[in-house]
Amino acid sequence: MKKNDEIELEIIDNGINLEGIAREENKVVFIPGAIKGEKVRARIIKVNNSFCIGKVEEILTPSPDRVEPFCSVYKRCGGCCGQHISYNKQLEIKKELVKNTLDKQKVNYAGIDDVIGMGVPLNFRNKAQYPVRKTVEGVSKIGFYAKRSHDIIENEECFIQDQEIDRLSKEVFKLLLLKGFEGYDEKENKGDIRHILIRRGYHTGEIMVVIVVNNKNIFDDVRMEEIIHILKEDDNIKTIVLNYNGSKTNEILGKEEKVIYGDGYITDYIGDKRYYISSKSFFQVNTIQAEVLYDTLKEKLNLKGNETLFDLYSGVGSIGIYLSDNVKQVYGIEIEPQAVDMANMNMRLNNVTNAEYIAGSVEEKIEEYEKRNIHPDVIVVDPPRKGLDLDSIEYIIKFAPEKIGYVSCSPATFARDLKMLEPYYNIGVVTPVDLFPNSEHIEDVVVLTKKK
Ligand SMILES: C[S@@+](CC[C@H](N)C(=O)[O-])C[C@H]1O[C@@H](n2cnc3c(N)ncnc32)[C@H](O)[C@@H]1O
Incomplete structure (x- = not known):
């Protein structure tokens, strides 16, 4: 296979950017815009040692899940990559991607739910x-x-x-x-x-x-x-x-x-909690699905009301404040000082008196709780895409909470981190929630319970 070759390819899978995947001459070929099950004629536009990239020239056998993109600039714009795939199929592909990522890491988890999608997956970004x-x-x-x-x-x-x-x-x-x-x-x-x-x-x-x-x-x-x-x-x-x-x-x-x-x-x-949001503070971009995500977490945590909960990577305190009625005390850590200011204001706005938010990195600040003799029953983590760092994982294991709620926006680092927690925790059913229709992104939520 060389650059500019035109070849017919069977699409055997969809990859992490929803692109089609084919195999030819022992090489993986990534073909953006193609769907699993399709046969396409593609032009090879890039050749690498281990993989090639192809461009769809003609769809020879279209997938029944192929739909007309709703946006006139879809093919050129980098904002979306899934508009050519029916929404139900997008959800199916995302579930497969999460499952494959967990299985590749040999994570021992209780199962995976179907992705919770949006009713109308349009005009959702806030x-x-x-x-x-x-x-x-x-x-x-x-x-x-x-x-x-x-x-x-x-x-x-x-x-x-x-x-x-x-x-x-x-x-x-x-x-x-x-x-x-x-x-x-x-x-x-x-x-x-x-x-x-x-x-x-x-x-x-x-x-x-x-x-x-x-x-x-x-x-x-x-x-x-x-x-x-x-x-x-x-x-x-x-x-x-x-x-x-x-x-x-x-x-x-x-x-x-x-x-x-x-x-x-x-x-x-989000639900009945109101939040101040500033320019630099993180806030989930899909408000409707954020509520679904937080409710899924809440249900899985099955809180009794007497727990001490750590809200790590807390943003404007959204998760901790959301759960504050269901626990005894919340302690949150967030690196962006402006978001911590918002979290403190959000406590007052919602008459929450059982929470405390501090500014700093989780890896540096988490030991303060040990020094203060504060022991969590539940730790909720919602890290950025790079996932948890080793120091934080070690501290979480040392704190040995009964439950860990893990909210993730990156299946790869989610699987990696779960594998490290697995010797100490049973990993429950993973629920993917779609906050980003028509894109490759997906949120996952799972609760881990301490092994006896
Ligand atoms: C995915 S957001 C989650 C925020 C919040 N839990 C929510 O649901 O809105 C991740 C947050 O982690 C913060 N962050 C990134 N690296 C961090 C670190 N090393 N320590 C503490 N917070 C960090 C980011 O500023 C961001 O607010």
Whole structure:
């Protein structure tokens, strides 16, 4: 097989990015856009020692699960990768992927549920962060990055974003251009506006606008006053924040911020708990499914009311506060200080008096509880994609709680970490919850119980 060869391939599986997988000449061929069971004619666009990448030229035998993508820029845009697959099939594939990952690591778990999907898997994202870029022709554009590049794909309507967020992001963009601001030039590290980030409370409708700028002088630019004046006409816009990011980096937000309108946060509900959310604090992007996720965790934990619970990687305290009525005491650790401020405010907002949140990394701060002689009955972990680090796992094992609730956004690190906890804990039934329809991502929740 060499580059530009056109070959007929049987798709034998779907991979972690929902791409089709075939085998040819003892090599794995990854074919984005193909579905298990299909026969395709593909052109080889990349050849590596162990694998190749193919591009679908023609679908010879379509899968019964193939559907027409609902978005006109789907093929080019990097925002979604599953729109060509029926939603039920996406859920089936995601379940298979989680199961295969656990089985590959030889994790001994009690079973896996079907993925809990969304009723209507559209317009669910409560947060959009659109790059704003200046092209070589000098035109400023807003959109998603194209697949595997930083070219901007403009789109009239994005069907995964909250519709109001989608509309407003374009309005803010136009307003910024009208006032003479320009998009960011990534190559030269020049220009004014890097990203427009908008959050909207699903239940409250409250909106936060964050404009990420490449030049700190914009913090005091009078044109921003004019922009505030126009935007605040919309009663739902509760706060506007300028964030400065001057580094050559893929990270969206920089460290420094200036709140130019409102308090710097909005609120939203998950179930009956209300949460303050700021620009830098993590909050699940799919509010409806976050509630399903937290309820699944709650049900699996089967709390009695007398437990001491650690909420590790706690964000704005969402899980700990959600469970606070069902336990004696909550202790949370979160690395982002702004999120910890929100967690403390969220306790007051919900009249929660049995929780305490501290700022710092889990690996460094967890020993404080040992020093304070605090022993957890339950530890809930909800780490970022890189999963738990070894120090934290050792501490969790040392604390020996009766139960561990593990919420994960990465099947690979989830399986790795469960394997390390397995000698000490029985691993229950894994429940995948789909918070990210039409993408490759999936959340998993499981409860581990201490071996006798
Ligand atoms: C997946 S989010 C979960 C947040 C929260 N549990 C929720 O449901 O909204 C992971 C959180 O871990 C935080 N984080 C990342 N690395 C950390 C570390 N080493 N120690 C503590 N928190 C960390 C991130 O800032 C983020 O808020």
